[in-house]
Amino acid sequence: MSKPFDLLSDDDLSTCVHCGLCLDACPTFRVTGLETESPRGRLYLMTQWKRGTLAFEEEQVRHIDLCLGCRTCEAVCPSGVPYGRIIEAGRAEVERLRRPSPKRILSKVALRQLLAHPTRLRAAGAAARAAQALRLTSVVRSGRQLPKLRPQFHRPVGDVAAAIGPRKHRVAFLVGCVMPILYPQSHQAAVKLLQLAGCEVWFPPGERCCGALFAHNGDLDTAERLRDANTSTYLAGNFEALVVDSAGCGAHLKDFYPELEGKVKDITEWLAEIGLPEPKKEVKLRVTYQDACHLAHAQRIRKPPRDLIRSLPGVELIEMRHPEICCGAAGLYSTLEPQMSNRILQEKLDDLSATRADVVVSANPGCQMQLEAGLRSRGSKMTVEHITELLASAY
């Protein structure tokens, strides 16, 4: 079996010129002030490992574990260091060599046994919802708190939702693994918006988890297996765009699915491109927008969501300080690294409170969950919505 570091060329690693411009953008450097918790420090470590000039030591793994994979460093780097690819390979190499902790073994098994199996995942979601209804909350709360679960999102009969009005486009829609369970209302709103914009929406049958969480946690083998299965499912269909309303999944599909190149679109990117009809209602809200890292930094999409929010009559968009800095969610990070995640979250909550907004909007389920839990812990009245919910409320 090839080693994950073999996926990287020496050029990938040698592009870092050590300028340090990424340091202040890195959430873990911002809260620790340590070079070892900065992009430059991590790149140095991984470069030495790859070149064999530094022996692999368990203590050093901490610096890789504490990286959120938010890719803010990649977005600000003037030298074009492909940090996302480097950390993905670095994590896989670490998983190959380390002595895993019980927590990491458990999370790996849970990912493989649940996320990769939609039926099991839906059954677990139904059980968690029943536990919430019976107020057995301690059973379903671990690490990050689950949101209040609603009835799960289901595909329409025949796997197609018709356009409202004349059909102008045919798109595929990524249902994904956790979103239909944790945030069905975001999917429902997304589909409604697509229909209103004249899209016939196709839900590829047999689609599985896109594999993003596996790749981000160093399990490239499972990520590749899921990619190969999904690619044949998608390629059997006929569509203009594969629309995604989860930033983490969209970024992974764009980076990791070469056969879909150019077809994957974040919902905000797609709606800004094709246009929505005139809103029907005023939405009288003060809104602030949290850039999801995998939308802003991995996909470089920052303007379309803001343009869409501003297009709603009655909405006042208030920018928070540092909307582009991670909230500390980062997939499984808040469960695996709760202390660092919480330190980063506290800074975000201060910035959110300062806006005095009614609602904070984001485009990723992980950010929603993290912000909801943080705001709840502070007793804040600010609510959290997916951007599709806010947009759909104007129709």
Ligand code: SF4
């Ligand atoms: S990663 Fe980019 S921004 Fe950071 S030190 Fe290296 S060259 Fe500079």
Ligand code: SF4
């Ligand atoms: S991905 Fe995020 S946490 Fe990791 S080094 Fe880059 S900026 Fe820092």
